[in-house]
Amino acid sequence: MIEIKDIHKKFGKNEVLKGIDLSINQGGIFAILGPNGSGKTTLIKSILGMVLPDSGEISINGKSLKNSFKYRENIDYLPQIANFPGNLKVKELIEMIKDLRNSKATNDRELIELFKLQPFLNKKLVNLSGGTKQKVNLVLTFMFDGPLIILDEPTSGLDPISHLRLKNLIFAEKKKGKTILVTSHILSFVEEIADEIVFLLEGKIYFKGSITELKLKTSQPDFEHAIASILSASYA
Amino acid sequence: MLKILKYSFYDLMRSRWSYVYFLFYLLLGVVLLFLNNDLSKAVITLMNVIIILVPLIGTIFGVMYYYNSREFTELLLAQPVKRSSIFLGQYLGVATSLSMSLVIGLGFPFVFYGIFNSSAIWDFSLLLITGAFLTFIFTALAFVIALSNENKIKGFGYAILLWLFMAVIYDGLFLMSLLYFEDYPLDKFSLGATMLNPVDLSRVLILLKLDISALLGYTGAVFQKFFGTNFGLILSFVMLVCWVIIPTFFIWRIAKKKDF
Numbered sequence: 001m002i003e004i005k006d007i008h009k010k011f012g013k014n015e016v017l018k019g020i021d022l023s024i025n026q027g028g029i030f031a032i033l034g035p036n037g038s039g040k041t042t043l044i045k046s047i048l049g050m051v052l053p054d055s056g057e058i059s060i061n062g063k064s065l066k067n068s069f070k071y072r073e074n075i076d077y078l079p080q081i082a083n084f085p086g087n088l089k090v091k092e093l094i095e096m097i098k099d100l101r102n103s104k105a106t107n108d109r110e111l112i113e114l115f116k117l118q119p120f121l122n123k124k125l126v127n128l129s130g131g132t133k134q135k136v137n138l139v140l141t142f143m144f145d146g147p148l149i150i151l152d153e154p155t156s157g158l159d160p161i162s163h164l165r166l167k168n169l170i171f172a173e174k175k176k177g178k179t180i181l182v183t184s185h186i187l188s189f190v191e192e193i194a195d196e197i198v199f200l201l202e203g204k205i206y207f208k209g210s211i212t213e214l215k216l217k218t219s220q221p222d223f224e225h226a227i228a229s230i231l232s233a234s235y236a
Numbered sequence: 237m238l239k240i241l242k243y244s245f246y247d248l249m250r251s252r253w254s255y256v257y258f259l260f261y262l263l264l265g266v267v268l269l270f271l272n273n274d275l276s277k278a279v280i281t282l283m284n285v286i287i288i289l290v291p292l293i294g295t296i297f298g299v300m301y302y303y304n305s306r307e308f309t310e311l312l313l314a315q316p317v318k319r320s321s322i323f324l325g326q327y328l329g330v331a332t333s334l335s336m337s338l339v340i341g342l343g344f345p346f347v348f349y350g351i352f353n354s355s356a357i358w359d360f361s362l363l364l365i366t367g368a369f370l371t372f373i374f375t376a377l378a379f380v381i382a383l384s385n386e387n388k389i390k391g392f393g394y395a396i397l398l399w400l401f402m403a404v405i406y407d408g409l410f411l412m413s414l415l416y417f418e419d420y421p422l423d424k425f426s427l428g429a430t431m432l433n434p435v436d437l438s439r440v441l442i443l444l445k446l447d448i449s450a451l452l453g454y455t456g457a458v459f460q461k462f463f464g465t466n467f468g469l470i471l472s473f474v475m476l477v478c479w480v481i482i483p484t485f486f487i488w489r490i491a492k493k494k495d496f
Contacts, residue, residue: 011495050313074317075384079314087247100239100315227473 001026001148001179002047007056009042016042017053018203026147029170029180034200035231040183041080043200044150047181048077053201059120062150073101078141080152083133086126090117090136093125097140108143114165115139131157142169149173149180155189167193191223206230237321237328240312244329247308248301254337257293261341269349275356276446279363282342283442286367287435291374292399294334298378299395301330303388313496323379323491324484331375335368342367359445366438369476373434374399376483383490406433423458430459431472434479441472 002024009017016039024030032040042061045051047058049065049072058065065071084093094108112118115135120128128136134157141149151170155163170193175182184190190197191211199214207214207230211223220226263287268278305326312322342364346432351357378395385391410429414422430436444463462468 045496047313050310052493052495069318070316072314075314077314079310084304084311085247085308087250096243096313097315100312100317 001061003057003059003062004047005057006204007043007053007058009039009046009051009053016203017046020056020200020203020205022198022205022208024179024181026179027174027193029174029182029193030224031194031197032181032200033133033185033190033197033227034206035219038200039203041152044077044152044181044183047150048072048075073147074148076141076144076149077144078137078149078151078154080156084125084136086124089122089124090128091121093136094140094143098143101144106143106145108139111139111143114169116163121207131159131162134158135162138166138169142173145176149178151180151182153184154182155184155186161191187224187227199227201230237318237325240317240322241323241329241332244301244305244326245307245333247330248333253297256334258337258341258387261338262344265342265345269345275346275349275351275354276359278346278361279356279442280446283363283439283446285432286338286363286370287442288403288440289401290338290367290370291435294371294374295378295395295399296329296392297334297393298330298375299382300328300377301326303380303391310496319491320488323383323487327376327379327484327487330379331372334375335371338367338371339364359442362445363442365478366441369480370434373476373479373483376480376487380483380486380490382496383487402433402435407436410436427458427462431475434476435471437475441469 002022004020004022005022007017020043027122032043036041042051046053049069060071060074063071088096098106112121115138117135117139120132125133125136139153141151154166158166182190182194194211195213196208196210198205207217214226215221215223218226218229220229264282268281272278272281307400309322309326313319346360351360377398381394382397385394414426430440440459440463444460463472
């Protein structure tokens with residue numbers, strides 16, 4: 001589904017992505033892991049066309065992303081930091097995004113119900129707490145029915161119940177045959193949901209495969225230690 | 237692009253600053269008319285205010301809007317919307333709402349005073365048209381500056397410098413060069429130099445329309461000969477349009493290549 005070929009990206013002198021090759025097939029949950037500053041968000045933003053790679057090519061379903069924007073209709077993206085225009089009310093924001101997408105078939109009502117957002121619909125976004133903003137963010141992402149979902153740190157700021165609901169939501173989407181890309185630092189969350197992980201280290205792919213394979217490769221009994229061993233090896 | 241324009245416009249129409257700006261012009265118009273009791277004189281005073289204030293507000297507002305709506309922009313960038321539409325839509329939203337505050341704010345008191353029955357109607361319309369042009373020009377320049385500077389403080393600094401240069405320093409340099417080269421014929425030079433600064437161009441356009449160019453002496457005569465003709469007038473408007481189009485082109489180009 002997504003083909004990434006030899007992507008390089010520099011921000012000034014800082015080389016963030018140093019040749020990433022990755023292909024992601026239709027269906028399943030893929031976790032992109034890596035320490036801070038390893039290029040996870042840059043990689044995701046390149047797929048979204050927000051960051052323009054210096055070289056290399058990305059294509060989705062065989063179509064190159066260069067100079068194209070229509071393909072984003074098929075991507076539901078959850079940004080890392082939920083910052084919205086503060087002047088708007090929650091309801092208006094949802095309507096606006098729907099209008100921009102020209103999409104009528106949405107399930108925003110169920111999602112608002114699920115995350116118990118009804119009391120906030122008429123409040124302005126500046127007045128919401130971080131966790132509530134993240135819930136709004138989740139509604140905006142999951143209300144469309146695109147085949148590809150990209151979640152950048154979806155769990156940040158969520159309370160345990162919402163966390164659980166999010167997990168169920170992700171599993172439900174997976175059942176529909178969607179492809180889901182997730183980045184997260186919460187390893188237990190990743191271990192629970194991910195079918196496959198991609199580990200980025202200093203702008204390169206260090207490992208790609210299932211969690212079992214990672215445990216074998218690092219000869220560690222559990223996932224947490226496996227990740228820790230990669231990190232300590234690289235920082236040593 | 238129209239959708240983005242619509243949302244930016246609504247967003248601004250709701251903000252306090254648009255009203256402050258609108259009320260300021262309303263008040264200015266009313267006060268001037270009741271103090272002066274003369275439409276033509278009020279137009280001249282207004283010109284002096286507009287020529288300096290409109291570029292300043294356009295620049296500051298443009299830069300401020302860009303930096304404040306960064307989150308909104310990032311939200312939009314992940315949607316199936318063309319990049320150029322996002323930025324051009326926002327720019328047009330800001331420029332349109334500012335121009336509307338100006339035109340409506342000043343228009344009201346003058347209409348009630350009876351501008352339609354007065355001979356000053358053309359001068360007044362010209363004033364509003366150049367005011368709107370200046371808004372579009374300086375908002376576009378502000379967007380170019382903001383797009384090319386990630387750092388807010390730097391962006392604001394450059395924007396203020398730009399305004400200072402166009403509204404104040406340029407005239408100083410212009411005058412100094414006129415004094416320095418006074419032994420040479422300077423008509424062509426001064427015409428050209430006026431054309432190259434939208435602030436000066438607007439000022440000269442309005443002054444000449446007001447028939448007070450005699451105050452400008454010999455230069456006034458040269459200017460009158462040039463700008464008084466249809467050719468001069470059309471050329472001046474072409475220049476103003478260029479001043480809008482060229483920065484808008486840069487907005488489009490920078491936005492296309494930028495990372496977010």
